[in-house]
Amino acid sequence: MPIPPGAAAVDRTLLRDDVYRRLRDAIVDGTFTPGEQLKDGELAQWLGVSRTPVREALLRLAGSGLVVTLPGRSTTVSEVDARAVRDARDVLAAMHALAVREASGRLSEDDIDRMREANRRFADAVAAGDVDAALDADEELHAVAVTALDNRAVESVLDQFDPLVRRTERLRFRTDGHASAEVHEQLIDLIASGDVEAAASVAYDIWHTLPTEDSTATA
Secondary structure, three states, X not given: OOOOOOOOOOOOHHHHHHHHHHXXXXXXXXXXXXXXXXXXHHHHHHHOOOHHHHHHHHHHHHHHOOEEEEOOOEEEEOOOOHHHHHHHHHHHHHHHHHHHHHHHHHOOHHHHHHHHHHHXXXXXXXXXXXXXXXXXXXXXXXXXXXXHHOOHHHHHHHHHHHHHHHHHHHHHXXXXXXXXXXXXXXXXXXXXXXXXXHHHHHHHHHHHOOOOHHHHHXX
16 A cells, blocks of 8 residues: 555654663563563563564663573573673763763753752662662762763763663662762762862762672672
8 A cells, every 4th residue: 555645654762762661670670580581572562562672672681781682592681790790880980970070061050959859869769778769869860960961972881881780789779878879969069069070080989889799799
């Protein structure tokens, strides 16, 4: 049949991204455990979508290191690999330091206020033992500088490696969240005062000092 002229194309971007986020979060929060096999048909039924966006999401997750795909055989949730986490952590530290260094001068008072509000919610979530809410607030806080930087390359790198580190970060917020809230406040104060290099250094340390599986196992 002929295609009707002027027909609006279906925007699949939001669907594709939503499916990716749902699967990513289910791995990060432990709904899907390391070693568990993921079947695109079952995932599609669970999410109420076709298999195509699920397969696309699994490819993205493989690129992030959250799943391991054997073509034509199986896709499984990856084990937590200490070296992979360290590598991803170091990349995130560098990217967030860059974002803070380059974007600090562009941040408005409203931006600073949003960071402080996110940190208040983070501290409240830690106190309540709500790790999911703490992760959400932490992500919102750090996203302020990244958004202000408006660098697609940085955003792409963070999108790829952040989920791998988030699985380990859940442990930090269970055991040392109060200290994280204090360091967040120090970061915000340095940005607000215009001490860009010190702020970038703190931003780097926030991520670079995140313990990996090896270090937490011996702590």
